[in-house]
Amino acid sequence: MIKYVKISIAAFCIIFFSGINGFAQQDPTQQVITEFQKMDRDQNGMVTPDEMQLYQKEQFNELDKDKSGDLDAGELAADTTKMQQAADKDMNGKVTQEESNSQFKEYFQEIDKDKNGQISEAEYTDYWKLIHRF
Numbered sequence: 345m346i347k348y349v350k351i352s353i354a355a356f357c358i359i360f361f362s363g364i365n366g367f368a369q370q371d372p373t374q375q376v377i378t379e380f381q382k383m384d385r386d387q388n389g390m391v392t393p394d395e396m397q398l399y400q401k402e403q404f405n406e407l408d409k410d411k412s413g414d415l416d417a418g419e420l421a422a423d424t425t426k427m428q429q430a431a432d433k434d435m436n437g438k439v440t441q442e443e444s445n446s447q448f449k450e451y452f453q454e455i456d457k458d459k460n461g462q463i464s465e466a467e468y469t470d471y472w473k474l475i476h477r478f
């Protein structure tokens with residue numbers, strides 16, 4: 345199983361890097377890269393834990409339309425990245441700031457494959473490719 349996943353990442357990288365200029369706007373890979381660039385504040389090509397937390401807060405506040413401090417089902421429906429939706433650990437249909445915060449810390453650990461404390465664009469796109477299988 346692990347072997348299979350590694351092979352598919354390698355295959356993806358080849359397709360990804362050789363085909364990047366040909367990708368259309370609506371390509372999911374392009375959307376993921378756009379999201380990565382939003383996270384990468386200083387645009388140095390790496391996302392730090394601080395940058396991840398800033399992104400989390402911004403995304404949360406943007407979705408929290410009624411400023412109640414948590415995201416209800418209606419607000420979560422507007423979450424196009426689905427990153428906040430996954431944070432509802434107790435499955436009560438609401439995501440608190442605390443849940444959201446700890447979810448993004450988990451994301452960081454999961455995405456940072458080489459454990460160097462920073463997320464590269466390749467690590468980020470590989471992660472979403474595995475999740476969404478595009």
Ligand SMILES: [Ca+2]
Nearest residue numbers: 384388390391
């Ligand atoms: Ca950065």
Ligand SMILES: [Ca+2]
Nearest residue numbers: 408412414415
């Ligand atoms: Ca709310």
Ligand SMILES: [Ca+2]
Nearest residue numbers: 456460462463
């Ligand atoms: Ca890394």
